[in-house]
Amino acid sequence: MTTPLARIFHGERRMLHLVGYRGRWYWLGSAGWTVWFVTPLATGWLVGRVFGRLQSSGTGGRFWFLLGCLLAAYIATALLIRIAHVTYMQGVESAKGLMRVNTLNAQLASGGAEAGPRSVPVGDILVRLRDDPFDMVFLLDNWIDLFGLLFYSAGTVAVLWQIDPWATLAGVGPMVVVGVANRFVGTLARRYRARARESASAVSDFLTAAITASLTVKVAGAQRDVLRRLDTLNDRRAGTAVLDQTWNEVLWSANTAMADLFVGLALVVAARRGLDTGQIALFATLLTGMVWVPMRISALVVGRRRYQVSAGRMDVLLPEPDAGRPDPMTVHRQLPILGGGPADAPIRPDRIPLERLELRDVTVAGRGVEGVELTVERGQLVVVAGPVGAGKTSLLRAVVGLLPLDRGEVLWNGGPIADRAAFFVPPQCAFVAQVPRLFAESLADNLRLGHRIGDDELADAIALAAFDDDVAGFPAGLGTRIGARGVRLSGGQAQRAAAARALAQRPELLVLDDLTSALDAETEQALWDRLAAAGFTVLAASNRPVALARADTVLQLR
């Protein structure tokens, strides 16, 4: 990792490890592709022979046999690429899929804000998941294409050299120079590409926000104004995209033109030395194929830049790789891809019965949480109250590891917890956020979230959360599809579903952030009653009188 060579080819090494995930598909397909690159050599050589024979002995001799060989070669090439590309695409798609799952996994890992950087908006993450894996895997494609073409070029030089060394040099020599010159043009391409990507993200990000908030936009009658902003962002994206695409074309066209120039030069030299029509055909055909060499080199340069841009965008979504641990982007995992069987099941730590939870000098700078001292004994209800912006939510989120602490510590049965995000998960703790999220799955899947929870336990949790009457009223019961983000449930139902989801884990500690804000007083009362009767230890943020009246301890934040 420390040698200069390893640093230069860092991206290639990562991607080699990645494609090894379904390596058989990838490499078989790539081998087919490499052969495909060399086939024009055979067909070009045959074309030369066909014309040479036509000129020297007309349609007699073996002319028709040679022409038949040419037809066979063309058809064999067509069949080869057909098989190779399907095989290759399976390998590539699997590799891209692995990157997507690895990235989501890192984002969803119980690491929270500290372990995985989370400052990227969802819309932006989606754009990255959609586009960037392609540009990353494509890094290796550039190499495969280049290698294929270099084999072809070596063959071409060998064949043409035998016919006429000077004409060969006239065609090949300058092309090498052009390829090297391309190296320097890549920098601009990279800058334009990054800019295009950024403005594309801005559009997606804004669209995601606007569509998520479509109700707000509609009620405020702000469609027109929102669309005007969208147009501004659209225009900016169009400008950067046009620059990106046009510049790309400039690169490729300049190369083609240069190559044509040198083919012309080679032909003049060749003609001066008395080549026949068949040989001229061979020169024109084979050298035209070599046109792609400088283009491929510049493609590789551009591709390596694109890899860097995309890898930079993806890597911020993942935790920093540890020296001893595998690269989180390319780590191989069990996936249901191409016969891989079902994906990994959730891992559940061992239960550590809670006696006492203590907060010592807990401080989250800038969020109003300053030197908080609090003790929660087993079976207690402790309520955090305070005005808007006092830091109730921040305190709870910091306890469960969704926010880093600037100072202080959280102790479980007297022992400080180093990695709170990893520790405060079921069965130790379950957290219900202020605006809980539900998913477009069945109600049962929403409540279990992959954990092994029996039907009876689930029914108990639903009853505890005062959600049983609602569920009984659903025609499909627990099988009810609750729609995107649970929109088929009312606000109160969604909160009770989220509470049931947490209770189903039978956690040692329940952390509830303003759970009852959408519940009426009666439902709220029933909820606290049942939680107390079931002996739960609860840390809750609330200003509601019912909660404050019940609490064993109230922590007032200012």
Added chain:
Amino acid sequence: MTASSPNRLLASLLRPHRRSVAAYAAALAVATALPLAGALLLARFARLAAEGSTLGPLAATGAAFALTGLGSSATTVLVTWRGTVLAWQITNGLRHDLADYVLRADLAFHRDRTPGELVTRVDGDINLMTQFLATVVAQVLAIAVLAAGTVAVAGVAEPALLPGVAAGIALLGTVTWLVRNVSVTETVIERAAEAAAMSEAEQYLAGADDVATLGAGAFGSARLADRVADMVIATRERTRAQMRMQGDIRIAVAGALVGVVAYGAFAFSRGWVDVAAVLFGFRLVQLVADKIDHLSWRLTEVQGASGAAQRVAELVGEQRLVAAGTGTLPPGPLAVRFDGVGLVYDDDEGNNAALHPLDLTLEPGRLVGVIGRTGSGKTSLARLLLRLVSPTGGQVLVGGMDLAGVSDDDLRRRITAVPQDVQLFPGTVRDNVSLFRPASDDELMAALDDVGLAPWLQGLPDGLDTRLAADDRDDDGARVGLSAGQAQLLALARALLRQPDVVVLDEATSRIDPATQAAIGAAVARLVAGRTAIVIAHRLATLDACDDIVVLANGRIVEQGPRSALAADPASRYSRLRAMGEGIADQAAEESELLA
């Protein structure tokens, strides 16, 4: 095989840009004609060489050959530039229209789709159409021009070879045309699989905090893994279909190339042409074949675009808009009357009425409090007044006009709401308060001051131009200096700024603690003063300023009247609820009876 509607959609997109398209096609023709000149020059070159010509003519021909390549490249850059600009113009217009449609669509439309899915349509699918217009359309046009040019050049330069060249080109064109749609179905399935994967990723990313703290990361990842597996299979099937198509094209290319040489050999044996002419014919067909081979890789994009266009057309074709009229509401404070209004949601499987036919009158300028337990129909009442749903029966009359007949612009200007869940946008404080409407600093600051956010604003580094993070995963703390409660205050400021005549406050202050709530009491009073207003709240204290009270239960009005009268009557549900709410919790059982 392609449905006609997406093709029509693409055609209708191009129509307003006819002139640009024509200019573009002309430039394209030039870029295409130059390689033909190159082929002619090559033939001349071979002939000169065969005749043992001197260096002069040979070098001139070689140089001319190189120059045509140079000219062709330069024109191609120009064509790409104009084509890309044109494609973005067209598709940005479409993106605008589609976003407009999505933002206007009704509640059920949004209930059936995740935001991720809609973003894939408005962004991903339309990007695909852009790529299609910018690259593929150009190439198809270029090939058509080239094919015609090839036949013409062959006819002029080597008439004896014309039948061979024309037959070869005709074979290529016919086969390409026949197989062009072979993988449309597979491409549509592939794109749908991608949209499903993105939608899956979106929902778990948006709920990352919940998933992480419930130790359920593996569940979300496994769900995405299932979708990814679907994608791999869909891509394989699409690639198979695509390669079948390309295989057919390549075999046609082989037939055309070998065919033209065979015909040339035949003509040569008869003494009609020389070998250089045969080579020229071969090069002509090869030019077209190369372009078609290049295009065959992009044909999948054609099919992707046609699939994308199809999905976009389908989405717009649903016509999921609540009926709107063209009328204008009368000026001044507005009366609101529910006249036998009932509501059954379309998607309610049990066909249960959310609201049973009810009559309710709100006098102009009155402040009406609506109470009732979860599911009693409060929100449905608000949605009807905001015309987010159409009544199943009866009429909602505002200012004496049937709401269904009022234009959308007028309705939104006059009637607004402060919703419970406040959505923030990526942008500045200014953008978020004005919702992107031009507004003066004074107006904005006054609105923020009225809701008590002035101190918060003063603490921001760039004032109104401070950027807010709109990531909805950050429910409270992680938003730039904006807690959930502060976000609700911001929503109040949004409404204040609009100066509406009817206001709906839907649980607007449920997350604001009592102290803050008292502080903004004046702001709410300012918002509702002189306006007809409905306040939906669980906390009765919120309703103390109300003129009238409506109590809902199970979709029916069970009590209504002036608040003072109801409060004075100790037997009324309202006064009993009040007594209980202020004397805290242990009468909850009785409350349940009252509201059941």
